[in-house]
Amino acid sequence: MKTQQEWVKELGLEPHPEGGYYVRKLASPHTTTVNGNERPLYTSIYFLLTSNNPSHFHQLKSDEVWYYHAGHALTVHELLEDGSYTTTEIGPDTAKGELLQYVVKAGSIFGSSVNADDSYSLVSCMVSPGFDYRDFTLFTQAELLASHSNHPEIIKELAFETLPE
Template sequence: MNQPAASWVERLGLQPHPEGGYFRRIFTDARTVATPGGERAAASSIHYLLDTASPQGRLHRNRSRILHYLQHGGPVRYWLLTADGVLTSTTLGVAAGEALFLDVPGGVWKASELVDGADHALVSEVVLPGFDYADHEFMSLSQLAGDHAAHLPTLRHLVRPAD
């Protein structure tokens, strides 16, 4: 079934996400765990949507591990940048060579973008331990240029504009 991105926003009650795209938290575990940042839910989950109006998820990192599952649409490319400067990409989609699942360890910089003419990608994410904004950080352009200058040409367009 071909469902336009706008209908997913309405159907799932999604709101604009600070990273780009749209999201809605759909689960927060009542159990908690101790983390370096304090008590966190054991797990949380969101629906996350990129579309042609908001086709990128800006470069950021989280303290927690995040599991990504493509639900509809795509392809969507995820860029992963480790602290030691290793840059990799994985494309979630249904074509040969694409994946339906991506595991991003905590502390890894991550960005996403629609590719190959995709008009949307609906991804569900599970965060372990659960997401807290205190554990989230955006990459700045000066940080990218200073710490990972070799990747500036590839990732510059995925850095959130300065506030």
């Protein structure tokens, strides 16, 4: 199995503002209009998370499909509008209920963490309509504790105390 450093170098991955490493690989040549702005119909990235560098809680205005590729399984953590919290395992062991692909619905507040110490997970994430930073919101711990106070442990684990610059 390749190391996380080998994947980062081979795929040309860069740090992502929400955590982990990414590179944009695909964008549809076809477009649609969203809130008065033209967007590709879809975009797709390679996304590598590590046990020390998770995807912090954020929200998108589009659906995002996650596809497992390599490494250990990861958990997608979702804080739902009704105040509940749910998890989904994405990974290679389908016999244990892990999924090879999963859709995070538009509007869900979510983050992801790798399920093994000192390890990584490599996935692809496809967003439709295509990703645009204008449709991306990162959250602080204080913001999420105000709206989802029943889940302080995961919020403190996957939300920033202060947003990165």
